[in-house]
Amino acid sequence: MKNPVLNCLVTRLLLASVLLVLVVTAVGCGTRPAQTSNATETPPAPANPDIILATTTSTRDSGLLDVLLPIFEQKTGYRVKPIAVGSGQAMAMGGRGEADVLLVHAPDSEVKFMQAGHGVNRKLVMHNDFIIIGPDADTAGIKGMTVAVDALKKISTSNAIFVSRGDNSGTHQLELKLWKLASIEPKGQTWYQETGQGMGATLNITAEKGGYTITDRATYLSTEKTTNLKILAEKDPILLNIYHVIQVNPAKSEKINAAGARAFVDFMVGADTQKMLGEFGKDKYGQALFFPDAGKTEAELGSQ
Amino acid sequence: MDLIIEGIVQAFKLLFQGDAEVVRIMLLSLGVSLSATVISLFLGVMLGTALGLTRFPGRRFLVSIVNTGMGAPPTVVGLIVTIFLWRNGPLGLLRILYTPVAMVIAQCLISLPIITGFTLASIQQIDRKMQLQLMALGASRMQMVWLLLKESRLPLLAAVMAGFGAIISEVGASMMVGGNITGQTRVLTTAIVMETSKGEFATAIALSIILMVLVYGVNLLLTWAQQRGKTS
Known part of the structure; x- marks a missing residue:
């Protein structure tokens, strides 16, 4: 307020910098598709790409x-x-x-x-394939089991924590099918916890809680180094x-x-x-x- | 602790080796959030001034809506925008879901009430006598509004900072309306969530550091503009 000239200058500078960022971004967005299509001969663009x-x-x-x-x-x-x-x-x-x-x-x-x-x-x-994984210590003692339903039964009776996706994903649906085959209703039990998140996030939570979970092998292998969870039960045909x-x-x-x-x-x-x-x-x-x-x-x- | 150090080291590597993907994510974050801030600044200042200077039935109700909107959860805003922009939704013809434009719209809706609320409060705290005095001195209505806004420059810049801060750090709406698509709609916050879920903690920390430096840089600029006139 004290110095109108300076104020004006500041406002203009501010405006100019905002505009600059916008322009840079727009240019950055605009050039991207061009770069990728220049790499090889461009296929005819479909009507609805x-x-x-x-x-x-x-x-x-x-x-x-x-x-x-x-x-x-x-x-x-x-x-x-x-x-x-x-x-x-x-x-x-x-x-x-x-x-x-x-x-x-x-x-x-x-x-x-x-x-x-x-x-x-x-x-x-x-x-x-899907695998049943858990902590190195394997408190539920399922290591080496090849019948998935039996492994889940053993986890449920051992008081170990089981972490579920709980998000209606393919993995979650398989898990629910296995509980059904084992005639166990895990929902609401204190040892059964649902994350409602993706596989990666669920693996992190499982590792932190020292619990068990079911995962696809691909996600397990790509996060193995940070979670330190171990494959305990695998190779059941139902786990395809x-x-x-x-x-x-x-x-x-x-x-x-x-x-x-x-x-x-x-x-x-x-x-x-x-x-x-x-x-x-x-x-x-x-x-x-x-x-x-x-x-x-x-x-x-x-x-x- | 080693993870944090690894993250800091990686942040420097990503920044100074000019990792193309990280630079793109950074620019998109800045571009989307700054565009949304500029748009909601224009709309918010107009709305806030109008609400601050006029008296009409139902005004208090409107003000209460604005004040509630200041705390609107980004996830809810994101869900509503997504449903509107669905192909079979009311605005489906625009075909902008999962594009940066959709993200700008969602972020505008989040920052608009914040900027409107701040403007309203700062206009109202100016002594009403000043308004009368300006009118008495022969100012037109537009001139009066302009002078009042100049008088509230300090809180208005605070409004910009609050609005920008709310949306650059927001993840729920960007994830839903943008879809976190590589090279198209991935911004810093959605990338951080994804890297964390992949167990790439060092990368996630590196991106977090970049985000915080970015927010600090923008706020430094705004603070400088805000405080410049006051120290002399």
Whole structure:
């Protein structure tokens, strides 16, 4: 107030700096697509280039999407918006026509999803497996067990903490199925805790509480170094973790990008992609995180 | 403790080696939140001034809505904006869900009540006699409003800081309307949540440090502007 000239100057400087940041950001945003498309010969841009892919947290947290999506985008000219949520929410989005294509791992719910007419063109993509993990000390004494239901029964009677996703994801749905087979109602028990979060966050919480949980092997391997949890029970056929890609039924709404979704399904089961899937993670973890399965049936996987 | 040190080291590495992804995330965070602050500053100052200088039935109700909005949970704002922007939602035709534009809209809605509330309070704390005096001296209505706003420059800059602070640090709405998409809508806060859930604690700490330095830098600039005239 005392010095109007100075005030004016300050205000202008402030305004100028804000504008500068905005311009820099705008330029940064604007040049990005150009850079990526200049890398190789540009494919003809599709009429409707945006695809919404609703998928599970494990495909993102393991780093798989970061490898596959840029290749798909370069090959086809589509731009994918991957929304990483639980399989339950992914299918809810698909059911409302808010996503174009799904990459999920909850076979029982997927069958219901297909029966309800929400999806078309469901294809088996890959599998890995679920494992039951817990603290090194293994207070419940389940180490080496190969029957998942028995392992859960033992955890429930040992007073050890079991940490559940509690988010209706594919992993959570499998866990609930196992409790049902064990005839145990864990909800409300003091040793049963629900996080309501993704697999990575749930693993952190499990490690902190010294508890047990069920996880897909891919997320486990990519977070093993920080959580220090150990694989205690595995190899039960019921623990197979099967991923399907599903095209949302284009009849639901004309806003669904059917062509883009079909291109994505074709890409996921294509020979080149399947080869990459099988190699993914070998350099970093010494073993593959996913096993390519295009063209097989679920029954064939179960008999492996 | 070793994690925090590792995080600090990594923050410096990411910043000074110019990691392209981190720079992009940083610029998007700044761009989205500054745009939202500028937009809600214009709207908020107008709304706050109007509410501060006028008297009409239902005004107190409106003021109570603004004051409640100052504490609106970003997650709720995010959910509402998401539902509106869904393809099959009321504003689905715009096709802006999961874009930075949607994030700017959500953040505007979060900071607008804060800036409106601050403006309203600062206009009202000016002695009413000043308003009368200005009118008596022959100021037009626009001139009077302009002078009153100049008089409340200090609290207005505080409003900008509070509004910007609320949205640059907000994660719930950005996660929902943006989707945390690599290279498109990932900002510092959503990246921090994701890296934490992946167990990449050092990266998460590094990004947190970058975020705090960024917020400090912007506030330093604003504080400098706010206090400059007062010290001389």
